[in-house]
Amino acid sequence: MSEAVLYDAAGPRGRRRILIGSIAGGLLVVLAVGAAVARLAANGGFEAERWRVLTQSDLQRLLGRGLVATLRAALVAMVLAMAVGGLLAVARLSRRRWLSMPAGAWVELFRGLPLLLLILFIFLGLPAAGITVSTFWALVAGLTLYNSAVLGEIFRAGILSLSKGQTEAAYSIGLRRGQTLRLILIPQAVRRMLPALISQLVTLLKDTSLGFVIAYAELLRNGRNAVEFLGGPYSIPIYTAIAVIYIAVNASLSFLARWLDRRTQRRYGRTVQPSVADEAA
């Protein structure tokens, strides 16, 4: 539904009311921010020197290393999760129940558990069984388990979204089931789910911040270490800088996903829409 159906364009009086309301609302926001800044200034948290800390090359290098570690974990986990997710989707679509049932159980199980619990289980549970695991691999393994389940569902939705005629035509020219999947269905499905894959990459990138909990030296952990070293009053500049970095990286990826989605829809019709809930988790 186009939203403009809900109201008429405002007339002169309405426009004036909107203008007055916006200014009043804006003033309220400014007052609230002003009050917060005043408290901060009273606590000495808003001196220019606190923000100048961001220009220190030591801190910039620390955060830069953190960002690289974050991206590395996200990319490794994304590649692994895509591989496992692809196998899961094919297994779930299989006619053999001994393949489709375990794949279904895997998806239900790992989508139903908190990612943090999975990461902690790998980090604390495997050493108890005598297997040492680094913080990097504990984080990547947790991310892979969880995201393989989500990506498996995206892949499956992509294949199921293709019209039945594609499969029927493939069978009628004598292709076998496996060939149909490999030569006809998957190449078309990939195009439809590429935007959804990029949105899931954004979610995965956000989730690498859980590495903070097991002390993997990613962006957030390095920022926290810097604040612990410099002192509490530096928390606002440093955490703001970290939030800005995350938002910049993720907003560019989200923008790319939306652009790709519009382009794919224009050229090839439907795309697989990522679910809001998957973006939240």
Next chain:
Amino acid sequence: MDAVLDNLDTFRQGFVATLALTVVSTVLALSLGTLLAAMRVSPVTTLRAAGATYVEVVRNTPLTVVFFFAVFVLPQVDIRLSFFTFAVIAVSVYHAAFFCEAVRSGINAVGVGQAEAARAIGLTFTQSLRLIVLPQAFRTVIPPLINVVIALTKNTSIAAAFGVVELTAVTTRLANANSNAVLAIFLGGAACYLALTLPSGWLAGRLERRMAVAR
């Protein structure tokens, strides 16, 4: 297995804390999210821009970073609350953006004719939204809303890293205390989460299929 049975009471406490965190945050986040969705479809450009900015900023920020702002930055401006309250704030602020997007997609799914008819009989923007569009929108978005609640339930686990003694915190603590039964304890914690998420997921799936047929 004994390690789980011996600590059933501790598990229960963690389970109750997770449930409380989930319920309180869901109520707050759903209210804020609906308000944001209404802002995003309203005639007032300022409100639309404010709603869109909120969603765009929050959905690109990790929940852990939102927790950082709640737990470490709010005390800097002399807002001192319990860890539980900080966790409720962080979880609600984060999920409001996703509830907003779910409700908005529902509003967009209501047929144009409904809104046109509402306008044609002279209802104002607020009336047509409240009486005609939102009731129908909520019905179609119940499955996605349940799915966001499931995501919220799972995400409350992050509060464990910020001083809240909920299910994940309890599980980790017990696992550290009983190093010979780590697997059993994690299975116990996982079972508690699955008891919340799996039935909700099946409910959402059923409702979704039923409505897909009805349409």
